[in-house]
Amino acid sequence: MGDLALAAFRLPSLLWCLALGLYIGLAMFSSMPRRTERLIDQGLASLLIVSVTFAVARFLADVISSYTDRLHLETGVPGLTKALVRGTIYLIGLLIFMNTPGISITPILTALGVGGLAVGLALRDSLANLFAGIHILVEKPLRVGDFIKLESGQEGYVVDIGWRTTRIRMLPNNMIVVPNTKLAESIVTNYYLPETRMSVLIPISVSHGSDPSKVESVLVDEATRAAGEVPGLLAEPAPFVRFIPGFGESSLDFTLIVQVHEFVDQYLVQHELRKRIFARFQKEAAEIPVPQREILVRSGSA
Numbered sequence: 001m002g003d004l005a006l007a008a009f010r011l012p013s014l015l016w017c018l019a020l021g022l023y024i025g026l027a028m029f030s031s032m033p034r035r036t037e038r039l040i041d042q043g044l045a046s047l048l049i050v051s052v053t054f055a056v057a058r059f060l061a062d063v064i065s066s067y068t069d070r071l072h073l074e075t076g077v078p079g080l081t082k083a084l085v086r087g088t089i090y091l092i093g094l095l096i097f098m099n100t101p102g103i104s105i106t107p108i109l110t111a112l113g114v115g116g117l118a119v120g121l122a123l124r125d126s127l128a129n130l131f132a133g134i135h136i137l138v139e140k141p142l143r144v145g146d147f148i149k150l151e152s153g154q155e156g157y158v159v160d161i162g163w164r165t166t167r168i169r170m171l172p173n174n175m176i177v178v179p180n181t182k183l184a185e186s187i188v189t190n191y192y193l194p195e196t197r198m199s200v201l202i203p204i205s206v207s208h209g210s211d212p213s214k215v216e217s218v219l220v221d222e223a224t225r226a227a228g229e230v231p232g233l234l235a236e237p238a239p240f241v242r243f244i245p246g247f248g249e250s251s252l253d254f255t256l257i258v259q260v261h262e263f264v265d266q267y268l269v270q271h272e273l274r275k276r277i278f279a280r281f282q283k284e285a286a287e288i289p290v291p292q293r294e295i296l297v298r299s300g301s302a
Contacts, residue, residue: 012051012052012054012055015047015051016048016051019044019047019048046097049093049096049097050093050097052093053089053090053092053093053094053096053097054093056089057085057086057089057090057093060082060085060086060089061082061085061086064082064085065082125181128181129163129164129165129179129180129181130163130164130180132179132180132181132183132184133161133162133163133164133166133180134163135184136161136166136180136183136184137161141188141190141193142158142161142166142188142190142193143158143161143192144158144159144160144161145157145158145192146158146190146191146192146193147190147191147192147262147263147264148168148188148189148190148191148192149188149189149191150168150176150178150183150186150188151186151187151188152186154168154170154176155168155170155171156168156169156170156171156174156176157169159175161180162180163180164179164180165177165178165179165180166178166180166183171264191262191263192262192263196261196262196263197234197259197260197261197262198259198260198262198263198266199257199258199259199260200257200258200259200260200266200269200270201255201256201257202255202256202257202258202270202273202274203253203254203255203256204219204241204253204254204255204256204277205248205251205252205253205254205288205289206251206252206254206281206286206287206288206289207251207252207286207287207288207289208250208251208252208289209287210252210286210287212243212252212254214284214286215241215252215254215286216241216243216254218277218280218281218284218286219239219241219254219256219277220238220239220240220241220256221280222273222276222277222280223239223256223258223273224238224239225276226269226272226273226276227239227258230268230269230272230273231265231268232260232261232262232264232265232266232268232269233258233259233260233265233269233272233273234258234259234260234261236259237259239256239257239258239259240256240257241254241255241256241257242254242255242257248289249291250289250291251289252289256273256277258273
């Protein structure tokens with residue numbers, strides 16, 4: 001903080017010292033006309049106001065940059081925040097500058113208040129999206145590059161978080177543009193938090209005559225072998241099988257659980273594993289069940 005203050009006030013402090021020396025030197029000449037003395041006083045006061053305004057604006061902007069860098073916020077956060085802070089400081093400095101020579105700033109403040117209220121009412125939706133965007137960028141429920149699924153069912157990669165909308169690229173390469181207020185109010189599933197690794201559950205069914213222990217052994221063996229060959233399929237944590245959902249109408253139903261590196265890896269992983277499991281079942285003479293129904297036919301009068 002001290003280094004930032006030193007960098008911001010180094011040059012203005014030299015101007016202040018120069019202005020103070022000039023003021024003291026001129027004050028020693030008592031024969032100076034009153035009008036000239038008043039003009040010099042106003043000029044020095046104006047110089048002081050302008051230099052202080054720019055120095056404070058630079059200092060606060062540097063503080064914001066340092067703070068947001070430590071928080072690792074998105075690029076747009078410090079940019080807009082610094083612009084808002086600088087604009088506010090410049091406006092205050094301008095009002096003080098105008099008040100120095102005796103110009104009344106009361107009508108200006110009244111106009112700014114009425115104008116600000118009118119603009120706020122006219123842009124309430126845009127301002128709502130703006131603050132929702134700031135909330136998303138600061139809290140980070142989702143980040144650029146994350147794969148998310150919206151409450152409405154759309155899913156894809158976050159490619160941009162703006163001040164009004166967030167853009168999501170779907171897997172078919174279409175773009176969804178979501179207003180930030182809608183996104184902030186929606187239930188969002190982020191497949192990249194707390195990490196990109198995720199579990200994939202693959203249902204497998206065999207006939208009632210199959211040995212559950214052998215089926216489990218075959219599934220784990222094939223998944224373990226594929227872990228070093230199929231892109232995105234992880235060897236750790238190790239694949240495992242659960243006899244769930246259990247007893248079906250025409251089958252014994254198992255679930256193979258494997259780990260993939262990220263969400264989109266599951267498609268290739270399921271494709272390859274199903275091919276390998278089918279080939280292994282044919283080799284092991286394991287029967288893939290088909291739905292069966294028993295029809296009872298009765299003859300004779302009712």
